[in-house]
Amino acid sequence: MKYITLFLMTFILWLLFTFTLGIYSLIIGFVVSLVITLLFGNRYLSDWKLYYNPVRYFWALVYLVIFIWECLIANFDVAYRVLSPKMPIKPGIVKVKSNLSSDIAKTFLANSITMTPGTITVDVIDDNIYIHWIYVSSQDPSVYTKKLIGRFEKLLKKVFE
Amino acid sequence: MNNISVILIIVGIAFDLFGCIGLLRLPDLYNRLQSATKCVTLGTCSILLALFLHYGFTSVGVKALIAIPLLFFASTVGAHILIRGAYKYGLKLTDKTVVDEYKEVDQ
Structure with missing residues (x-):
């Protein structure tokens, strides 16, 4: 659950930054968010319940x-x-x-x-x-x-x- | 360009200017950082907000809007690190200083 929260946050930030719904932009954002989540998921959001x-x-x-x-x-x-x-x-x-x-x-x-x-x-x-x-x-x-x-x-x- | 964004840009530039004047006039690094973080942050945020009002919910406008919280975090954390580093380095506070309770931790 911690990982999903972090993934959602990164992905939404990416969507706001690019502000397009082009398929390439979405794929790149998805991959980058996934990599960031897998690398840093352990460290952040130990209190993910707060965000819901x-x-x-x-x-x-x-x-x-x-x-x-x-x-x-x-x-x-x-x-x-x-x-x-x-x-x-x-x-x-x-x-x-x-x-x-x-x-x-x-x-x-x-x-x-x-x-x-x-x-x-x-x-x-x-x-x-x-x-x-x-x-x-x-x-x-x-x-x-x-x-x-x-x-x-x-x-x-x-x-x- | 509508009137509100023009006003916001003028206010922003004025505050940036105040920040720079403070950077020159105040006596030591600790006080200079006060003016550098506060005035310059609000000035720049005001200009970014004007940009958002002008462009609306387009690619440029939304980017300007996201830049505001990022700038807030960057400038506050930057000021904290600079002021702590200066103290650890041993930079003296100005003569007008009345109290220094951080001394006990430093030793």
Whole structure:
């Protein structure tokens, strides 16, 4: 089942990329997807059941909307800091503890952090995420944990766990 | 070409420009990466979205649409690897830095 899921994902991506239904294109896509599935099927999608649960897709959509909004804010925030003559920056690296357990959820959390206002993930070690923050507004762990990852963590739990 | 895609392209180019200005103005690599990943990613995504709106569901338009998530993953993972590599290499943070909790792991 794991292999079939991976095959479907690769094949659909190929169809979107080529965007034709010509017979040669289909055959090539089929063969390439098959080879990729046989080579990498072992490593990925150990949690394939997630992909057949419609509720998770709903939460993924909610997450996507919030993420895009945050991303827009992030851009105006950074653009303001860059263009302002005084350059209001106060950078630092802070440690944040996350409650997520699965690897894919942590990956998405780290990527979301990188795209949101003034923060970049430096490293993820076990449960701790080290974040470079362009304007450290508070040094109290409970305050900045909520500020940096609070919004995403709950939704990602619903999507991936 | 319709108006919305023209506006999106102008916004995209403006954000790309902001990103480049940030790359020149900010003090150290860590802060420069902030502007390089965020502004440039949104700028480029905005241009790609304009391309999709212009061409619609054709071969070109759909390719532009798929390029957006790929660019997102590439730029976030790239920024993470660069910033971690720079820290491990021993590049110093700027004087304005107020806190550095990554130090404990590095040693």
